[in-house]
Amino acid sequence: MSDQNRTDRRQFLQRSLLGTTGLGMAIASTSEVLAKSAPGEVEVGVTQEVDVLVVGGGTAGNIAAIQAGRAGVSTLLVERGAQLGGTTTTGGVAYPGLFDAWGKQIIAGIGWELVKECVELDGGSLPNFAKVPQRHWQNQIQVNLFLYAILAEEKCEQAGVAIAFHEFPESIAKTSTGWQVDCFGFGTRRRVLCKQIIDCTGGAEVVGMMGFPRLREDETQPGSMLFQLGEVNDPGRRQLHQLYVHGADSSNSRTVTRANLTGRKSILAKLRKEKKRLMHLQPETGFRESYRIVGETMITVNDYTSGRLFKDAVSNAFYPVDLHTKSGVKPKPLKPGTVPTIPLGALIPKGSRNILVAGRCVSSDRLANSGLRVQASCMGMGQAAGVAASLAAQNGTSPLEVPLTEIHKRLAEHGAIIPSKT
Amino acid sequence: MAVPGSKSLRRSLTSLFISLTFLVLAVSGGLAFFRPFSLQIVGLHALMGFVFIGIVLMHVWNNRPQLKGYFRKRVAWLALAVSVSLTFMFFLQPKPIKAVLGLSENLGPAMDRFEMREDGMVYHYSPSPDYKMELKVKSGPSYDPDNPPQIAIWLENQGAFHIKTLRSPDKIDKKNLRYWAFKRRGWEEARKEAESEEKTDAISTPTPNGSFDPADYILPADSETSTPYQLLIEINQQDDAFGPHLDQPSLVYAVEIDNLRPVTFQLLELVGYPKREDEDGKEAWSLYFVDDGFESAVELIDSALLTIERK
Numbered sequence: 001m002s003d004q005n006r007t008d009r010r011q012f013l014q015r016s017l018l019g020t021t022g023l024g025m026a027i028a029s030t031s032e033v034l035a036k037s038a039p040g041e042v043e044v045g046v047t048q049e050v051d052v053l054v055v056g057g058g059t060a061g062n063i064a065a066i067q068a069g070r071a072g073v074s075t076l077l078v079e080r081g082a083q084l085g086g087t088t089t090t091g092g093v094a095y096p097g098l099f100d101a102w103g104k105q106i107i108a109g110i111g112w113e114l115v116k117e118c119v120e121l122d123g124g125s126l127p128n129f130a131k132v133p134q135r136h137w138q139n140q141i142q143v144n145l146f147l148y149a150i151l152a153e154e155k156c157e158q159a160g161v162a163i164a165f166h167e168f169p170e171s172i173a174k175t176s177t178g179w180q181v182d183c184f185g186f187g188t189r190r191r192v193l194c195k196q197i198i199d200c201t202g203g204a205e206v207v208g209m210m211g212f213p214r215l216r217e218d219e220t221q222p223g224s225m226l227f228q229l230g231e232v233n234d235p236g237r238r239q240l241h242q243l244y245v246h247g248a249d250s251s252n253s254r255t256v257t258r259a260n261l262t263g264r265k266s267i268l269a270k271l272r273k274e275k276k277r278l279m280h281l282q283p284e285t286g287f288r289e290s291y292r293i294v295g296e297t298m299i300t301v302n303d304y305t306s307g308r309l310f311k312d313a314v315s316n317a318f319y320p321v322d323l324h325t326k327s328g329v330k331p332k333p334l335k336p337g338t339v340p341t342i343p344l345g346a347l348i349p350k351g352s353r354n355i356l357v358a359g360r361c362v363s364s365d366r367l368a369n370s371g372l373r374v375q376a377s378c379m380g381m382g383q384a385a386g387v388a389a390s391l392a393a394q395n396g397t398s399p400l401e402v403p404l405t406e407i408h409k410r411l412a413e414h415g416a417i418i419p420s421k422t
Numbered sequence: 423m424a425v426p427g428s429k430s431l432r433r434s435l436t437s438l439f440i441s442l443t444f445l446v447l448a449v450s451g452g453l454a455f456f457r458p459f460s461l462q463i464v465g466l467h468a469l470m471g472f473v474f475i476g477i478v479l480m481h482v483w484n485n486r487p488q489l490k491g492y493f494r495k496r497v498a499w500l501a502l503a504v505s506v507s508l509t510f511m512f513f514l515q516p517k518p519i520k521a522v523l524g525l526s527e528n529l530g531p532a533m534d535r536f537e538m539r540e541d542g543m544v545y546h547y548s549p550s551p552d553y554k555m556e557l558k559v560k561s562g563p564s565y566d567p568d569n570p571p572q573i574a575i576w577l578e579n580q581g582a583f584h585i586k587t588l589r590s591p592d593k594i595d596k597k598n599l600r601y602w603a604f605k606r607r608g609w610e611e612a613r614k615e616a617e618s619e620e621k622t623d624a625i626s627t628p629t630p631n632g633s634f635d636p637a638d639y640i641l642p643a644d645s646e647t648s649t650p651y652q653l654l655i656e657i658n659q660q661d662d663a664f665g666p667h668l669d670q671p672s673l674v675y676a677v678e679i680d681n682l683r684p685v686t687f688q689l690l691e692l693v694g695y696p697k698r699e700d701e702d703g704k705e706a707w708s709l710y711f712v713d714d715g716f717e718s719a720v721e722l723i724d725s726a727l728l729t730i731e732r733k
Contacts, residue, residue: 102711103710103711103713130710130711130713131708131709131710131711132693132694132708132709132710132711134582134708134709135580135581135582330649330650330682333678335691336691336692336693
């Protein structure tokens with residue numbers, strides 16, 4: 001029997017079963033489909049044409065998608081996991097910050113809207129930004145991670161953003177109007193034709209697939225595995241327990257697997273030693289570092305610590321230089337009045353068109369990145385990227401060619417704070 | 423051979439002990455005054471001093487009839503006058519006495535000296551010949567040398583816990599420097615609380631509080647493992663009304679000192695003003711960023727320069 005005949009029989013069997021039976025049969029047919037696929041063969045289940053594709057629904061990604069959707073462009077958000085929020089929800093680092101610096105709010109917009117709404121709905125409390133934080137992290141905002149994930153979904157839906165969970169790009173090709181991205185999910189394949197891509201994967205996975213250069217240290221900063229031992233988890237009120245996962249690297253699924261196994265093993269050892277009940281465990285390690293892009297502009301630690309106001313600044317950032325090592329971390333606070341900024345050029349891979357990044361893969365040196373990687377700053381970048389991508393899609397141009405005044409105008413319309421000297 | 427009576431034996435022993443302990447005290451006292459600080463020398467001097475007090479009490483007891491006689495003589499008044507005068511002089515420390523104390527290489531004014539001047543305030547702190555700290559607070563337009571502001575200088579660790587007061591204000595009352603007073607008062611309690619916390623904060627810092635021993639910051643045995651700390655000042659001019667304030671609150675300035683990256687000159691930065699906001703019925707003070715409600719308070723000082731010379 002020829003291969004063609006075999007495929008036809010299987011397809012017939014699959015369609016017949018799907019058409020006549022219930023869920024159990026559908027599961028059987030799914031495995032049949034996977035089993036028959038030959039290497040290199042792409043069978044597209046869905047084809048979707050959108051203006052903006054956001055890859056990664058984490059801290060920056062869901063904000064970028066909501067912003068693009070609200071700007072009136074068709075947007076698809078592809079997320080490899082099962083929920084939105086990334087480090088805030090899946091990682092459990094549910095205390096985003098810092099939205100303020102030196103007594104003033106410096107990051108607002110969609111990220112702040114989401115955090116504020118989450119806190120208010122959960123009956124929590126927001127910090128008073130007029131108060132001097134005794135420790136640099138004191139104005140981080142405790143959010144209920146479960147609620148945060150659902151609210152992010154609701155806001156995506158309200159903005160008209162389509163969400164595709166459990167999917168990730170498998171191949172990317174250039175087209176005359178933008179990109180063709182083939183995404184892979186279990187039991188499905190999706191072809192996306194889009195004008196702009198915003199890579200919010202944390203480690204600039206899409207940029208890497210496109211062949212643009214990325215930077216990575218030989219040894220990455222430790223990640224944190226969050227859990228609750230002995231006491232009941234009280235989301236939105238109290239931080240979870242946490243331990244370092246040394247060598248945690250989110251570069252690929254193999255390294256992520258390794259980090260998660262290591263983290264969970266450490267928790268098991270701790271549990272056995274302390275003889276306490278495990279009350280909560282986050283499904284994934286919170287990663288601090290993997291790849292960063294080489295952008296049109298590179299933010300150096302001097303730019304960061306001096307609060308350089310870039311000409312094409314689109315967002316503020318605020319956090320100490322905070323490089324974690326094997327022996328811990330000694331945060332280096334910024335000098336009073338200093339507010340670093342993020343230029344649009346740091347969100348665009350050097351020499352690229354129609355692609356932006358947002359989040360911790362922002363083009364920066366390692367020390368600057370140790371401060372830039374925090375959640376509020378990533379949210380600010382996400383919104384800026386969403387604006388730049390939506391304007392580029394609407395104008396039929398590339399993000400770097402969109403006039404900065406238009407970007408600032410749209411950011412301001414959507415509640416973001418535009419970096420300025422005052 | 424006659425065996426001496428117990429009274430005689432006691433007197434002999436007391437006199438011998440007095441002589442010998444006096445010898446130790448004289449030598450160790452001289453060394454403690456003129457030589458750099460040594461815990462052995464100062465410890466020897468202090469502990470032998472307590473022994474000496476006990477023996478002197480015995481000596482006074484043995485000789486109480488004679489002493490009573492001395493107190494009945496006129497010369498007793500002279501002794502009393504001289505003793506009282508010296509006590510006051512050494513306590514108040516006028517300039518000549520300060521000059522003598524300034525000869526000391528150890529505890530006392532050479533280690534810790536505060537001067538009010540026309541152009542501001544200067545504080546010196548030198549716990550070791552290898553470490554000289556100077557804090558120069560340059561007066562601002564609203565500084566009145568005839569009615570200078572109250573100032574407190576203290577150190578805090580990374581956990582924002584008070585670890586050492588370097589300079590207390592002259593007047594401690596309900597109107598003055600309450601943030602410093604709160605920090606100092608709550609220190610012991612906060613220290614115990616912080617030390618009992620075993621939780622490792624892997625998100626931000628694994629050593630959230632650090633040590634509570636000032637020596638670990640000022641003169642760390644190993645600067646590589648030392649953690650940064652803060653020097654703070656709280657300054658207040660009493661009854662300086664402005665806008666809604668009958669008395670503008672005090673202001674707190676601070677600077678971070680990092681032995682890992684030692685620098686000689688650092689300017690203190692304005693942090694904020696303190697405000698009381700009790701938590702769970704307990705007194706608590708927080709700092710707030712300075713707003714437009716301040717005028718002369720922010721002009722009390724022009725700048726505060728911290729100089730640390732390390733060898």
